[in-house]
Amino acid sequence: MNAILSLREVSKSFDKTPVLHPLSFDLQPGERICILGPSGCGKSTLLQIVAGLTQASGGGVFIDGKPVEQGSLYVPPEKRPINMVFQDYALWPHMTVRQNMAYGLRRQKISKQEMNARLGRLQELLRLNGLLDRRPSELSGGQQQRVGIARALATEPAILLMDEPLSNLDIKLRTDMRNELAALLGQLSIATLYVTHDMMEAFAIADRILVLRDGAIDQLAEPHQLFERPASPWVAQLMGYHNRLDAVVWPNESNAADSAVQLAEANIAGICSKLPAQSAAGKQGTIMLHPESITVLDEGEPFSWASGVYLAEQVASYAGTEAMKRGERYNLLAAEVQQAIYEGVRWRLIVKLKDGQLVHTLHERHCPEGGRVGLLFPAERTMIYLKVV
């Protein structure tokens, strides 16, 4: 399949300060890519270069295989088959909803009949019935954003750009709109680049997520790949792996998915994201663990067991049998409860490993401070990264 949008070595500097390092990726027809990253990492700049609102400092942008920016060639925004939805809606305050929606169509040579048909379809799709004669000031935030989306779709662009379209809405409305938008974009199947700093939004909307960090792509992958195999501790942190622990790593150089780690005086198993060029046995590393993937054992037999690696069938009665496969490995670590914090549905237990490192876990019961617990977590979810020195 030919990409609808291709970026090749696109870079951008403002006053000699690099904001985007040369980056390349393709957006396929009908695909939705979310650009995820913290404030200031260059997300909006990237979107604006694609839209033609900002010129790149280097590299090329291609739409449907044809350059729109390359060397001295630069196609202005209005000549690109692209439309954008902005964070602050950017509606014309003096125009009605209908006039706002039709605004982009004035350049297109379409009949009045076709225009009315398109506006009618969008009015249905975005649930704007009864609002067409209102001005933006007479609409709620969610309704204003739906008008912004309808306006962007009216010209039937090949590519839709969305720059944090939900970030001005309150939390409840944002969640509702997120699900609504995910359904809508799925239905439209229009190639979309969607900027957000909200992981849940990216998960709901994206076919693939592009993680941008300091103007460079850290990882571009499907949501489940990003969650299951975060390429760096940084991406892991973004995915909610909030436990970052120091460990000694013994990578298995023929099979990265079967590496050993020494953590808190125990040997455990995990997945090494990248194998080192040369033997890294015994090197310092980092382990990232998601609090949700840790089962806290606070009573029963496992206390007599040594910390280490166990097979699924050995721990099935403690870890629950769903999603467990025979032969799958689990790590068990002894720990002591440092603090128990009530969070409504569950308790957050902050526990101390034998080497003094702290781990955050979630548990359905309270555990007394100073009490002994076992932490059981799958090797599959134990992410190992070698420290770059």
Ligand SMILES: Nc1ncnc2c1ncn2[C@@H]1O[C@H](COP(=O)(O)OP(=O)(O)OP(=O)(O)O)[C@@H](O)[C@H]1O
């Ligand atoms: N016109 C400009 N002149 C100088 N610096 C700029 C300009 N536009 C953006 N920058 C800088 O480029 C960097 C990236 O900005 P950008 O708006 O692309 O980030 P972002 O990831 O979209 O952030 P946010 O999530 O806060 O909107 C920031 O450090 C910003 O200050």
